[in-house]
Amino acid sequence: MLRVAGGITAPRGFHAAGVASGVKRSGRADLSVVLSDLPCVAAGVFTTNRVRAAPVVLGAQRLDRSPSGIRGILTVSGVANALTGPEGIDDNLRLLTAAETELGLPEGSLLPACTGVIGPRLPMDRVVAALPQLKTALAGAGDGAERAAHAILTTDTRAKVASVRARLSDGTVVRVGGMAKGSGMIAPRLAPVHATTLAFLTTDARARPGPLGRLLARETDSTFNMLSVDGDTSTNDTVYLLANGAAGGANADDDPAFATAVHAVLESLARQVARDGEGATKxxxxxxxxxxxxxxxxxxxxxxxxxxxxxxxxxxxxxxxxxxxxxxxxxxxxxxxxxxxxxxxxxxxxxxxxxxxxxxxxxxxxxxxxxxxxxxxxxxxxxxxxxxxxxxxxxxxxxxxxxxxxxxxxxxxx
Amino acid sequence: MLRVAGGITAPRGFHAAGVASGVKRSGRADLSVVLSDLPCVAAGVFTTNRVRAAPVVLGAQRLDRSPSGIRGILTVSGVANALTGPEGIDDNLRLLTAAETELGLPEGSLLPACTGVIGPRLPMDRVVAALPQLKTALAGAGDGAERAAHAILTTDTRAKVASVRARLSDGTVVRVGGMAKGSGMIAPRLAPVHATTLAFLTTDARARPGPLGRLLARETDSTFNMLSVDGDTSTNDTVYLLANGAAGGANADDDPAFATAVHAVLESLARQVARDGEGATKxxxxxxxxxxxxxxxxxxxxxxxxxxxxxxxxxxxxxxxxxxxxxxxxxxxxxxxxxxxxxxxxxxxxxxxxxxxxxxxxxxxxxxxxxxxxxxxxxxxxxxxxxxxxxxxxxxxxxxxxxxxxxxxxxxxx
The missing domain is CATH 3.10.20.340 (ArgJ beta chain, C-terminal domain)
Incomplete structure (x- = not known):
């Protein structure tokens, strides 16, 4: 296994972008997307908090229904879209549909994530109005992975990225990339189908939904679930892993080298989150x-x-x-x-x-x-x-x- | 039920004293005793931390062996006598024996308590040398209850005391008095036979060991066990209740009025500990x-x-x-x-x-x-x-x- 550059877009066939839609009054980037050219097999683990943010409810539903047709992840930072009731779910669903339309993606192919203040509703006008800008950014030059990694931050002082390359037992070379955010309200207790740290992983390995989900749950248990900044388990914690199979070869989901690569990216991101804990000096x-x-x-x-x-x-x-x-x-x-x-x-x-x-x-x-x-x-x-x-x-x-x-x-x- | 003055010595037949033995370099009082003229039926609940301070081990042993011959509680503040191994047990035992001799009490009749820094051993020379001074203070004029309540403090900014008077169903008037310390490392999970908050209660009611122990455990569950300053469950947490029967009348341990009085004193002390949490403003x-x-x-x-x-x-x-x-x-x-x-x-x-x-x-x-x-x-x-x-x-x-x-x-x- 080798560390490589590229972060979330290190695996083949992934693109990313981040823009400022005005959710954050500071003018910092707050809307981002990670996209795959090919449909992905996706897995997710979510917060076990009984108060679940709208994007957690929606993301779990989408993975349940069609874990094999996922194209990407759309993230808003600055607002958690939690404690927002059925209206919060409607808001997030409308946002996903608008983004899918703008980006020419099939309905239901985007996974949602939000992080930020609990309570307020998504400022729909601003976020939806920024979607064309997001599309332009995807097509444009420059390091989309880095912009996306910044656009998911809140109180974080730095972006968290990691990416590795591994050779599977059948000789296939796959890449695993990742980005994360998280600084406060960090004590994730993530579990399948129900985990505010966000961590997104991409890979060009091939995988099947069930085994990929189990692998993600197992590797999250020994990494993100062993992380604490303040003991508060958020309403929004989410880890997603998207596998688009662009590397070809056999299924990687039962290959120890693949599990090791996923673990390495998760552990690196978890350490980066801990090091950037709110106010942390050590x-x-x-x-x-x-x-x-x-x-x-x-x-x-x-x-x-x-x-x-x-x-x-x-x-x-x-x-x-x-x-x-x-x-x-x-x-x-x-x-x-x-x-x-x-x-x-x-x-x-x-x-x-x-x-x-x-x-x-x-x-x-x-x-x-x-x-x-x-x-x-x-x-x-x-x-x-x-x-x-x-x-x-x-x-x-x-x-x-x-x-x-x-x-x-x-x-x-x- | 009426609130009355007097704190730990409000019940008949109890005396208290506190002196400075030099355990605390500040020169503040650090050695205290609560004594009953009559043998007491005693009950205790102790921390569930697996690392138990020497006085917790010893106190639980003594209550196990002779819950009916207890005469008082000897407390050192400034040193926790925890993480001190068998030598820590020996130190505390020697201190209790020396105090029992000095005060003319039967062997095994004093319960121990310590609070302070974890790690160092008791400065035996200084503490033992201060015992005659403690005896003189007990005999002397002045408010021993207040001095004792101050002598058990560490980072606390004020003493915590409470006392009430209640009339039992048979007409007997009993008093329940109490004092407590605690400001940091406060998240007690106390259980019978095995909490660093210290809380000591005295009463002149009559009681039997078993029922008194169950009553104390039950009332601690709804008071001290519902208290948190920082989530850290100490190695030294201890709540003792001493009943000397000086009020006469029937056994109070199954009388609802008595339980209400014990609850009132425990709740008042728990609130005082929370209000005086380290650095607390609210x-x-x-x-x-x-x-x-x-x-x-x-x-x-x-x-x-x-x-x-x-x-x-x-x-x-x-x-x-x-x-x-x-x-x-x-x-x-x-x-x-x-x-x-x-x-x-x-x-x-x-x-x-x-x-x-x-x-x-x-x-x-x-x-x-x-x-x-x-x-x-x-x-x-x-x-x-x-x-x-x-x-x-x-x-x-x-x-x-x-x-x-x-x-x-x-x-x-x-």
Whole structure:
């Protein structure tokens, strides 16, 4: 597997564009499309929040009815189209139909996504009026993938893209591309047919709907579902994967090399979302090994990245090992408090924090201030937790809790 | 039931004292005792965190072995005595024995509690050396209850006390007194025989160990277990209830008037802890009605007070109703998103925020800024959530998320 350039349009036969329709008062891009020349087999996982945004309801319906005739994804950012009732569904459906007409696509071939403020309805006049501009942008020169990746952002400070190339067992070379957004209200719990982070993946591999859906669900569980910025599971979270088969060859949906490529793109995007968490100054990676079951490993890793107190300590570069132990203790994971070890583990460097359930001796007599200096320097803090209970492992991604997070969220709409 | 003065020593036969032993470098009081002239029937509920502080392990053991010979509670604040292994247990046991000797109490008659930094061991020399001073303070003049209530605090900005008087069905007048601490690492999940909030209740009512334990567990479930400052369930949370029977009369443990009195003291203390959450500027009360089951009601109420985004919006006095709906949606409570109502409901004033799953029309056209002004003025924001699914209800208590929370927790130990 090789990392390649191109993002969402790295796979053959995909195009993308992003324009400013005026949903965002700032004038930044807010309307985007990803399009395939060929019909795609598509899969999606959506938020498990019981309050589901209109595009989540519609997207799940469309995948249910015709997972094999999908041509693209139309995304509005700035407004979530959630808490908008039946009118919100009607709005989004009218927008999709207008876009399909404008772009010459079959009815029902576009998947919807929205992200932004919950409550307000889509400003239909502005968005529909911008569709011709979107069509022009698709045909025009320039990097549509980059514009699309920017047009799906809200409080994000940077675009998130990833793309890889992999060789399948039958020799076929396929590409997997992706883009994502997400900075706050990030603690996705995505499940098939029902997941505000948005992540869109494209591939030129061939696939069948059922296996592709199962593969996406499985790889989302170990990536986007292990991500937390603030513990709030959004009404709009959506991951879509579109496979247009342009690479030819055998079905890739049961090829380990394809699963590895999809995982790599999802993991890269999840890390980028965590690193760009609202107000974040540091990425926190928690790798748990030696858990009794995968569920235990995931629960333990998630509890540490989700702990408000661990996050605040990290912002202060404070090696407060008690808070890490506390989070592990309430995670629900089965563990022996007197056996667990925690360290900062980097290539060629391991700094013990907890040894057999006790603060590491090296933290005493000024050792704490050396760890504090290290924490200040790192912009990614990789914690390794060893439970010595079994063989299961998991990784979770999060970030620190800063003054800027409070500022952003105490006045998001003003 | 009448509120009365006196706090933890309002019931007959209880005394209290608090002194500075030097555990806290600030010189503030950090060693306290609550004592009964008569042996007490005692009950306790402890944190469900798998990493349990030494005093939690010891306290549960002592209640298990002799719930009827308890004379008091000895509390050290500044150090949690957690993550200290077998040595931490030995330290605490030695401290209890030394205190029992100094105060002329039978062995095993004191219950332990600690709160503070996780990791360091108890500074035994300083604490043991302060025991004679504690004995003198007990005998001395002045308000021992107030000194004890201050001596159990850590990052708290004020003492939490409550006391009531109730008349039982047989005519006996009993008193229930209480004190609590807690400001950060507050999301207790207390369970019998196994919460760092500390709450101690005393009563001069008569009681039997089993029924008293069940009553305490039940009343804790609807009070301290519905409290969240930051979602972190501590290694040290403990609620003790000591009944010395000095009021005489029949057993109070199955008398509804007694349960009501215990509930009133626990609820008052839980509200005081939420109001004094680290960095908090506002108390948030969420009352859910019309849930299908009590578990649904509690899950919904807890999700709203626990939402980082709701808490940050509250700090900014931002009527961000979408975040409330989002939290209800991921709470796990069964609900119909198109039927739920949310309002700020105060005596003689109800301000709708969500009506049948949609932002309240009154929020439009400048209505939002009126709600913002109201939120700015209120130091207690009472939200009422109506689910229209059934008849169950629950209340949860929390607070806003401020810059000060981040400041306190990015550098707690420095």
């Amino acid at each position: 990425l926190l990676t928690v790798h748990v090994v030696g858990a009794r079951t995968i569920e235990d490993a995931r629960a333990a890793a998630r509890a540490v990245v989700g702990s408000t107190l661990v996050k605040a300590a990290l912002f202060g570069a404070d090696p407060n090992v008690g808070r890490i132990a506390c989070a592990l203790g309430y995670s629900g994971a089965r563990l022996d408090p007197d056996r667990m070890d925690v360290s900062i583990t980097r290539p060629r460097q391991s700094v013990p924090l907890i040894v057999q359930g006790r603060p590491a001796p090296s933290l005493e007599n000024g050792g704490g201030s050396r760890v504090r200096d290290l924490l200040r320097q790192l912009d990614e803090v990789p914690l390794e937790v060893r439970l010595h209970e079994g063989r299961a492992s998991a990784t979770a991604w999060g970030c620190d809790l800063s003054y800027a997070y409070v500022q952003i969220n105490a006045a998001y709409r003003t | 108390l948030l009360t969420v009352h859910v009605v019309g849930a299908r089951t009590i578990e649904d009601a509690r899950a919904a109420a807890r999700a709203v007070v626990g939402s980082t985004l709701v808490k940050a919006a509250l700090f900014g006095a931002d009527p961000n109703v979408g975040r409330i709906a989002c939290a209800l949606g991921y709470s796990g409570a069964r609900l119909d998103p198109d039927r739920m109502d949310v309002s700020i409901t105060r005596p003689r004033q109800s301000v709708p925020l969500i009506v049948q799953g949609r932002p309240a029309p009154s929020l439009e056209n400048g209505g939002g800024s009126r709600v913002r002004d109201l939120l700015r003025q209120l130091d207690e924001v009472p939200l009422e959530v109506r689910l229209h699914e059934g008849r169950a209800s629950a209340t949860a208590w929390g607070c806003d998320l401020s810059y000060a929370y981040v400041q306190i927790n990015a550098a707690y130990r420095t």
